[in-house]
Amino acid sequence: MKALWLAAALCVAGSVPVGAAEPAAAKPDRGVWVIRDVTVIPADTDEVLAHRTVVIREGRIAGIQALGALLHPAGARYIDGRGKFLIPGLVDAHVHIATEGALRDSKNPLLAGLDTGADHVYDRHVLLSFLKAGVTGAANLGGGAHSDEDLLWLRDEIAAGRILGPRLYVAKRINGPRAEVASPRPAEVPASKPGAPTTAADGIAAVRAARERGYDFIKPYQFLNRETYQAVVEETRRQGMVSSGHLPELGCGVCADRAFAFAHPLDNIAHSEELGRYGRESDLAPRDIDALAERVARGKIGVTPTLITLKQILHMYVQREVPPVPGDWLALVDPVTRLDWAPANNPYLSAKFRNQDGADTFSAGYDFSRLLTRELWKRGVPLTVGTDAPLPGLAFGVSVHQEMIELREVGLSPLEVLRAATVNAHRLFDRQGGSGAVRVGERADLVLLDADPLADLRNVARIDGVFVQGRWLPAARIEAMLKESDREMRELSQRLQARQAAAERSKPAP
Template identity: 70%
Template structure:
């Protein structure tokens, strides 16, 4: 029955079948399924998806019920169905961020009313197989945009990944420096220096609808603890930076691990802790890895972030974006990556203490990440895009390659890019695996990612928010947005010419 339906449908597809469809039913026929919650590969399966859920995974030769005859057939022969990828650490550019920008060119751009910029960014994620993205803090208007976009995407009015919006909570930098008390600004929830205001900031974020909390490093000892503890009371995940060390009101390493976040946002954060007193010693590597594992903290390594920063320091240029993705980088991002906006290319960045040890820090973080994995620490894939050189979407694939290169098995890389992120940000919504009953946030690949992790870039299409998006349709819509991006380029050039 399935073979007959496959032949009939493939022979009679109309042009409309290539377009993204409204929420409905699809049958991915004769596909290899990589559930990712185990090491198994399910060959020659027929996967029925209806209203955004995986309804049935049929074994070879099984008959499809008559009630499923309305499903649109997708040819899965020679393809692999895997969980959708999640960027667990990203800073999404939005029109709100453009309006909040301090750059005299960017802040004056005319964007129109159709959210054309936001739509292009969201499509870029889908093109890379990214069906989920966790934003770790932005400007006030950027956060407002993201909360709005989260609802529009969930309702199917805008194409994009499922968004998890984090609230960054940070104190004034001067509050954790060796400064006279009189120079420290008065505490307030927007920049707390007291436990009461730190807890209030978490409650306000909960009321506003944020999905998780990002504690940042310039919280003093007691405020940091209050933020972490209140987030736990409110049932909110914490992922962020470890607190500063070495000042009178700072935490120390023991304090940070005694009051742990759910997730540490960079391996670099642990490297920063290792630089204090021990100078990146092998003994400290083991001690840090043990402490993370014992406290059951997850980690988002963001190795590609460190690699890119080191590349800019050594080469004095932004590393190239892979393949044809370079043509997809929008003009606003390109302006932000160029001097003087790009601080990583500035002389001040090069002159800071310890700059000549960036490469050593990257090496330490890579070895540390491997040790965390060997101890069973849940790792997730994050990129810190759009840091210069890291484009939205494709940087997730770059980080997956980084994790493979430090020794993770391909199946463990897939888990880091999918299941582990779902468990961190959305544990009540299912496992994220390709299993019956789970949400259909999926990627259909043209080649086996377990044979070569680079195959995660060979994408035939994605399922997200109850819809099927063939790659041809994603590219078509991105190309339609080129006119909008070209108009932005003309505005930027006109502004430069006028100055």
């Protein structure tokens, strides 16, 4: 097991043309790759560059030349690009990655002290699921203390080439105490508690601590009171960090109002549903859509709509079941996530969820968000592709394809959707790391497709292989590595089942 993971991380595949036998040993560097006669879709413009030869050297795109150019770099390995399409790697701009640390954070007693296997096999399995879908970047929008520490470690291991996975951008979520924020009188705001600042000074300190710890961006959350929310947003900007999160809560003595939220704008709003909250006082009327979209555009705020998230929640509310996962992807969903999706643990299938105030407006909320997203797009608001996976029914990786289809259905062209899933996310989370486009000098995080995604956006699922920081991984190799973790995932599932059985036996007789 460990040998296979290591070989993959050190740039597997052969020193011969693709299709021939691969060598037994892998070289410890990224090496030089040449893709011959491929159609390049840079994604930062409307260009489509047919019949190009692309050279990748030491993790970066070193050349994009017309087919007739004589390019034979020393030691190069070749890929036949005929009939194929090279696009930037996809980015999930809103995800909550399951890690071994997240299990330690879990309040579910079935997970306490659970053995997930050696050599971070659980983490590696989850990360490979992204690569299988061509997702070479992922922004994690906050977790618990242990999961955040795991993610920061995994981020650095991936960047160093020791673990295979998408490039990670890790958020520090900063939130206030909900009960106090909901209080009707500002005077009742208590002293700050660790992890829940209620003063401007403590909000500023939280941002600075996150910066020092090495977080990539800040996720302000909705239960920060007015004073603290403003301080967190402004200090994030002063620290040169990005803010992507929730809009502040409305309707209480210490809460913000609409004018305040847009006077102190985030860089990016993490859900279109957040804007839906701001249109709810007039029953999500169509007239609210123009006003909200105009405010976002004027504020130069980006939005990650997460329409697929709302669609899945609506499905669970109406159908009372977890939505089906596309194709063969359900088999890749790890046992812990499956446990969370099960009816006993799934809040979206609970009576409490169904009976909450406003539950009968879920359908209208989804429609409102779709129309709002269309208006945002028409005004040039930068949109990104995010999923909120692993929300029930949303598997890591493939859910990005599902959200891309959602954006296509509200009016974006295939190229505009592709741009939202690639270069827009890079501009948001990785401003110093290049554009994310398929251009000379950019990092080689790329996807080679067997069919044209501009002719049919669903072709983003027809993946021939993925470049991760210049390391070529054919689709078959990714599948083989996922297969290698099958035994550990089965054993993990058995351990969970044993714990569930023991918990059932320990229940008192009725």
